[in-house]
Amino acid sequence: MTQQVEPGPHARLGRAVGADAGVAGVALVLPAGQVDSARGPSAVAYAAGRGLARELAGAGVSEGLRAHVVRYRGRGWNGADARLAADAQWAVEEVVRRYGDVPVGLVGVGMGGRAALRAAGHPAVNSVVAWAPWLPGGSVDEEPVRQLVGRRVLIAHGTEDGWAAPDLSFRLAERVKKANRDTCRFEVHSDGHGLRQHRAEVRALTVDFVLGSLFGRPYARAVADALAAPPPLGLRMPLASGFGTPRG
Template sequence: MEAKAGLGRAVASPAAGSAIGGVVLVLPTGRPVSGRGPSRLAGLAVRPLARSLARAGAPEGLAVHIVRYRGRGWNGTEARPAADAEWAAEEVGRRYGDVPVCLVGYGMGGRAALRAAGHSAVNSVLALAPWLPEDDIARAPEPVKQLTGRQVLIAHGTNDARTDPELSYRLAERAKKINRDTCRFEVHSDGHALRQHHSEIVALATDFVLGALLPRSYSRPVADALAAPPPLGLRMPLAAGFGRSLR
């Protein structure tokens, strides 16, 4: 029997009785082609980020869930992780009512987040080192129309040998033409796992997610990146120490 997509329990929830003001759906990575079931390790890999977001946002009514896919493969036109992300956004409405959703994806999860942004509950997307295979793009450009009206931030390591950072730049460039609220940060000298500047990535993710979902303003670097025209706002360097003194 095929596994079902799921949300499971929130990583951390606001205090009992507190109103939910927004929901973060964290989307793990996966494999280009696979018939195997969901990967527990992929879920565990994004749990530290999910916990950081929950710790920062739960006091203000933020709930954070890690999406469990039906399987670990993208599998060509099936694009299962994207479909599962859309299902999860719909499930948020059933559980929490009409609240804004931010899709936060890493690797293949980044592509799923960008693809699923058209769901009516989604107001923002954070794609970390998104997997955008050149062969797929050669056949048909990755869609960007669904990003209209969303807050969009992409972050990519310049030394990523697994997912080409230039491809995420090209997507951001196309998205910016139809959605001015698009920006992209470059993490200089970092690789696919974004380990070298992990604390800065967590700070950037937290700043963006809380600013998109809660009544907060973005930090100056994020606000400047969103406002800047290309290519500046799409090649914004993530400064060392980001998050230590944001404002």
């Protein structure tokens, strides 16, 4: 069962990038947040999300991809309120209202990764990408996973992440894989929470997965192998240096 969506009068979709007409799919980028905060949304996190949205939209323009960054009501998850997840669910409903029956891919960063995983229960959601999802250690075994059944799921996590423990995303991925075989997880070796050292490879991986899931493009070999491999192999797939770089 998915979480009840509360009205989000202050959540909104950021300015669209990508296809101007004939929208055939939408990518929603969910920025990072904070554990507890009463402050408004972070302009820095939103700006980072805009860069990712532009890259996704540019790569998928020929298929009719449009992308938005979600502007949360505030930057805090705030315990049981799970406000970022509620805003993500509102955003999916807003996409359906605007664009009709098109597939939606959720791409979440940090705490936005957890929000993306939580919001996947909407029938329009086709796929989820979670970068370094924040998962409190005491709750990872109770984190809902049934909403991910029927979706394609990719988690990418830096092995040196000192803020959102990679072992916890692995434990969650194990649970998701049992419910949904179309799940994979990539480990970004030597990288931290921001995935800055291998940002180009992580973005290329995300583009490959989103376009493959939304529009049926063939996945890169590494992605196809990770989806097909049994655990733990497909949940500890190393992200190769230079992934997505054209070979001469």
